[in-house]
Amino acid sequence: MTVEQVSAVRSFNGTQYVFKHKSESLSCEMTFGVYVPDHTIGEKLPGLLYLSGLTCTHANVMEKGGAQIGASKLRLIFIHPDTSPRGEGVPDADRYDLGQGAGFYIDATRAPWSSHFKMRSYIESELLATVASVVPALDSARVGITGHSMGGHGALTLGLSRPDLFRSISAFAPISHPTECAWGHTLFGEYLGDEAKEEWKKFDAAILLSSYSGPARSILVDQGTEDNFLKQNQLQPESLKSHRAATVELRMQSGYDHSYYFIATFMYDHIEHHHKQLIQ
Template sequence: MEKVADVQCFGGQQQRFKHVSLVLNCDMHFSLFLPPQAKNAKVPVLVWLSGLTCTDENFVTKAGAQRVAAELGIALLAPDTSPRGEGVADDEAYDAGMGAGFYVNATQAPWAEHYQMYDYIVQELPALLAREVQALDLKRMSIMGHSMGGHGALVIGLRNVDTYQSISAFAPICAPSQCPWGEKTLGYYLGQDRSTWQDYDASVLLASAKKSIPIRVDQGLADNFLTTQLMPEKLIAAAPQNYPLQVLQHKGYDHSYFFIASFIEAHIRFHAEFLNQ
């Protein structure tokens, strides 16, 4: 694990690392913010999954999350959104291929050789951090994300309720098996048998949930993708009775990082309730 950047921020350290991923079969980067409390004790980890076209750097430079994370003593982990590099399969459009890993384990050629993002996020990256960064308490971990990353956070959190304490999402793709982004990309990565898509559809997973995990979703009502791609109403309808899901709607907000920056503090404080217990 090679440290390629390290700058002080709100008394903590904003770092960037490069490493060889055996799961993805390529070199990967991720960003990590260590709050000042990490100098003296282990701190909980809040994972951020970014959306289409993003890298590990979008969130740490645009969201303004470090201030409240430093106050609350929470580390922020921001992985990349897909495998990258020479020989990694790609697509000419922005919504598949590099920058669009969709946080699934691909089964179809040519994607399966590299696109194993689910295993990378759930298994390989936490194991790497457990070995290399002693300041992290990986038994206290929550997950959040935006758009495609919101989809990833919901799916990964719902499938691993004993690993994560809480989930949150900004403008997530709530029913990828029923929207153009998901139909295209899941078809690419998993094939045309739609039954294989169900494990990566948050609405399907929530409807069959056997154990609860607190979830917060924020959605801007001026989001251009609201009705065609995101469909939060599918998630609301799928939730079992009394499930701890809150979906907050915000008039005038769009799909951008201006929306994320406006409510990121509320999300981190939401997670802190469960991470700091």
């Protein structure tokens, strides 16, 4: 595994790294960012994986999310990958909500997407090992998952499906019920096929929650009341209902929108939410 360091910048008594590597799952070069608080040699720190929303790269949350201050204070490694495969050989579409920048954290089964769009496998099987190879301080047994919008969908569905990998879960304005919203119809239809409706359900947070029977999870969800995508019914956070071992705390944040100003405002709360569960 060859991982190349693109940059390393000092930030809040730690280092904000960007790396790139050839991804086997995605058959292209991928870029990811990692913020690492200062630590002693041999020390292990918990990690938090942040999945970004439609159109984003690894860079948006790095520049605008304000995660470094909380990750530094609570001593947690913050990992933020890109949102899809990218590059000249990778299929794309002339719309922001499909193709490059819109991986949706699932494995596509339909052409042309199935050749590269395997973000689910990338996150589950490749990313954390790749991070650990260059950031040995990462304690891979103590990793939480969060994300925004499409990435909130990714965090909830991956977190609920793979409690063995992710010990804590939260989300910012997640696409909570994609089998019932326009973005989900577009993306599932293209990546999985309109006929594969049973398959769709495996990647719907509201549905996964309703049958969750894994280890206890306390899930924090923040949602701005002035979020245009909430008003367009793309997000449907009210569909996230506590069920058995999974409890959902949905906080409706008055006046906040869908932007990184919203994310930055509540980022510290989310880092603290994960930290509390990961240090147990």
